[in-house]
Amino acid sequence: MTTAPPRARPLSPHLQVWRFHVTMWGSILHRASGAGLYVGALILAGWALSLASGPEAYAAFTAILGSIPGKAVMFALTLGLFYHLSKGVQHLTWDTGRGFALASANAGSIACIVISIVASLAVWAAAAMMGAL
Structure with a gap:
């Protein structure tokens, strides 16, 4: 008894297949902005640590953010x-x-x-x- 070879299955679409449109950009930007807000949370934590570390550390941190x-x-x-x-x-x-x-x-x-x-x-x-x- 012989078995038939597996049929070729279609590949998932890749970025070369899709035409970029505004809703796609919106989705990409939403994910990127969410990831960027994690960076903002780290900056906020650094600000709190510099505030707790004293005036010199706080001045240095605000100088960096003020540049x-x-x-x-x-x-x-x-x-x-x-x-x-x-x-x-x-x-x-x-x-x-x-x-x-x-x-x-x-x-x-x-x-x-x-x-x-x-x-x-x-x-x-x-x-x-x-x-x-």
Whole structure:
């Protein structure tokens, strides 16, 4: 008795097959912003440790965060925080069964990007007006 050779099975689609679209970018950015917020948590822990270590350690830590690269990292974290928050709200909307139509899903992804940029700029503008930068 002979057995037939196994049939060739289709391969899973890879990135070469998919056309990038705004909802795909939204998903990728949501995961990246979540991972970036872990970095923010480590920076927050470092801030607390420097605060507990005394004025010299705190001054050194705030000098690092107050530098141009430090401010760039903090702005990126602010952007990531607002993006992750707005995308989380979109996910909560999806959990209700709404917003899955292509047009509304695309509009929601674009709205999350716009909201995160506008909110980040507003927070940093308010911080600049208060002299916190």
